[in-house]
Amino acid sequence: MSAAVDPGLWDDLTWRGLIANSTDADALRAALSAGSVGFYVGFDPSAPSLHMGHLVQVLTAKRLQLAGHTPYALVGGATGMIGDPRDAGERVLNPLDTVQEWVARIRSQIEPFLSFEGDNAATMVNNYDWTAGLSTIDFLRDIGKHFPVNRMLARDVVRNRLEDGISYTEFSYVLLQSMDFLELFRRHGVTLQFGGSDQWGNLTAGVELIRRAAGERVHAIATPLMTKADGTKYGKTEGGALWLDPAMLSPYAFHQFWLNAEDEKVGELLRVFTFLPREEIEALEKQTADEPFRRAGQRALADAVTTEVHGERETQQAKAAAAALFGTGDLHDLDATTLAAALGEAGSASAPSGTGVVDLLLASGLVTSKGEARRTIAEGGAYLNNERITDVEAVPGSGDLLPGGWLVLRRGKKRLAGIQVG
RNA sequence: GGCAGGUUGCCCGAGCGGCCAAUGGGAGCGGACUGUAAAUCCGUCGGCUUUGCCUUCGAAGGUUCGAAUCCUUCACCUGCCA
Numbered sequence: 001m002s003a004a005v006d007p008g009l010w011d012d013l014t015w016r017g018l019i020a021n022s023t024d025a026d027a028l029r030a031a032l033s034a035g036s037v038g039f040y041v042g043f044d045p046s047a048p049s050l051h052m053g054h055l056v057q058v059l060t061a062k063r064l065q066l067a068g069h070t071p072y073a074l075v076g077g078a079t080g081m082i083g084d085p086r087d088a089g090e091r092v093l094n095p096l097d098t099v100q101e102w103v104a105r106i107r108s109q110i111e112p113f114l115s116f117e118g119d120n121a122a123t124m125v126n127n128y129d130w131t132a133g134l135s136t137i138d139f140l141r142d143i144g145k146h147f148p149v150n151r152m153l154a155r156d157v158v159r160n161r162l163e164d165g166i167s168y169t170e171f172s173y174v175l176l177q178s179m180d181f182l183e184l185f186r187r188h189g190v191t192l193q194f195g196g197s198d199q200w201g202n203l204t205a206g207v208e209l210i211r212r213a214a215g216e217r218v219h220a221i222a223t224p225l226m227t228k229a230d231g232t233k234y235g236k237t238e239g240g241a242l243w244l245d246p247a248m249l250s251p252y253a254f255h256q257f258w259l260n261a262e263d264e265k266v267g268e269l270l271r272v273f274t275f276l277p278r279e280e281i282e283a284l285e286k287q288t289a290d291e292p293f294r295r296a297g298q299r300a301l302a303d304a305v306t307t308e309v310h311g312e313r314e315t316q317q318a319k320a321a322a323a324a325l326f327g328t329g330d331l332h333d334l335d336a337t338t339l340a341a342a343l344g345e346a347g348s349a350s351a352p353s354g355t356g357v358v359d360l361l362l363a364s365g366l367v368t369s370k371g372e373a374r375r376t377i378a379e380g381g382a383y384l385n386n387e388r389i390t391d392v393e394a395v396p397g398s399g400d401l402l403p404g405g406w407l408v409l410r411r412g413k414k415r416l417a418g419i420q421v422g
Numbered sequence: 423g424g425c426a427g428g429u430u431g432c433c434c435g436a437g438c439g440g441c442c443a444a445u446g447g448g449a450g451c452g453g454a455c456u457g458u459a460a461a462u463c464c465g466u467c468g469g470c471u472u473u474g475c476c477u478u479c480g481a482a483g484g485u486u487c488g489a490a491u492c493c494u495u496c497a498c499c500u501g502c503c504a
Contacts, residue, residue, distance in 0.1 A: 165499075165500090229459095229460065230460085230461095256458075259458070260458060260459070261459075262459055262460060263457095263459050263460065264459085264460070265459095266459090288459095292457070292459070293456085293457040293459090294457080295457065295458085295459075298457095298458090298459080322458080326458060367451095369468085369469065369470085370469085370470075371468080371469060371470075371472085372451085372467090374472090375451090375452085375466065375467080376451080376452065376466095378452095378466090379451085379452045379453065379465070379466065380452070380453060381451080381452040381453070381466095382452090411451085411452080412451075412452060412453090413452095413458060414458050
């Protein structure tokens with residue numbers, strides 16, 4: 001039996017711009033309309049948390065499942081041990097126990113997005129299960145034989161690395177990922193893999209392997225690489241990548257990231273990262289174009305994505321914190337509870353009374369050295385309770401304390417931190 | 423294995439005995455303008471007990487009053503030859 005599938009899926013994915021590339025589109029569209037398709041998407045544990053780029057895949061998996069298809073989410077304990085070649089150069093291999101810990105963390109990040117019940121329940125898989133016991137001889141005979149080295153050398157990632165060098169380890173990565181597809185095809189009848197467009201070579205290699213080794217035609221979809229309006233990479237915040245783990249990036253900072261989206265990109269981000277219906281997104285795009293200063297699109301985007309990732313409660317707290325800290329009112333008018341909650345979201349520290357502004361900035365984490373603190377003050381970029389600090393030697397007194405004994409430090413326009421003095 | 427070239431601050435890349443914490447570009451950070459947008463312009467961009475001191479130019483030694491710059495050894499990378 002096949003579960004009822006949503007015939008509008010392909011058009012929706014296309015409209016959202018989620019299909020940057022795919023194998024035979026007509027055949028794929030037909031397959032997705034005919035019945036529940038087993039599909040897989042893989043995540044390598046190259047860090048302790050997923051980030052913005054992975055979120056596209058997680059949400060796409062959810063879209064496919066909601067449309068009736070059957071997800072196999074692979075967290076690559078094996079591929080994570082090897083490392084996908086990248087232009088930046090050879091990776092440093094991580095120890096097995098580190099990889100395994102990251103596998104566990106990433107699995108638990110993915111699980112909330114999928115449903116593990118019903119006709120098209122999701123399954124979590126780990127390629128370590130079918131590679132750990134595999135012998136080198138079997139691997140070379142059964143898998144390696146299907147990979148012409150001349151074709152492998154022609155791939156962009158490999159070609160780019162030939163100048164600077166690439167290890168046999170990374171060169172072989174594509175065999176492992178292709179084998180995953182073959183293995184999932186054999187074990188679970190998986191006939192579709194998708195991933196970021198930077199994975200296109202790996203995706204098609206898997207399709208090719210299944211054609212050669214099993215004589216079957218399967219499919220691949222590449223989702224677009226998200227970039228800023230100027231074409232540069234996304235996902236950078238002050239702390240680094242846009243992590244999904246709240247311990248690595250607070251829900252407040254996460255919410256702020258989306259709130260600061262460029263006008264030009266709001267529509268695209270809404271389509272890729274939210275489940276809002278088409279009419280609603282189109283209305284928001286129009287509003288953003290007509291009244292950009294209201295930033296209706298950015299607000300809807302930030303709320304929707306933060307809710308998907310961190311939940312309703314965290315989203316409300318992030319919004320409340322931003323309203324308190326970026327509001328037009330005087331900070332002195334906020335009550336201690338609101339202030340403490342807001343600063344807890346934005347980041348806070350403590351310092352003994354009598355500490356000067358330079359050391360306060362350092363303690364807040366807004367700067368990383370005293371020299372940077374002095375420089376920031378000299379540049380007019382440091383603020384205490386929303387007032388520019390002009391004197392490097394200034395020492396805030398009891399009259400500067402906000403309710404609850406707080407001082408609000410700010411660097412630039414948006415980077416805030418609270419210091420509790422006592 | 424031989425020969426040649428390379429290894430500079432977050433990245434790219436100048437410097438080739440003192441004027442070098444080290445030209446320039448990019449990224450980052452701050453300011454102005456705005457809408458917690460983009461673009462643009464300006465400033466800034468190792469650390470500190472900041473008119474000075476300390477640590478940086480692959481690593482360790484050495485020459486010199488003085489080295490990122492010269493010498494020696496080691497490590498890694500690239501190219502040519504075998």
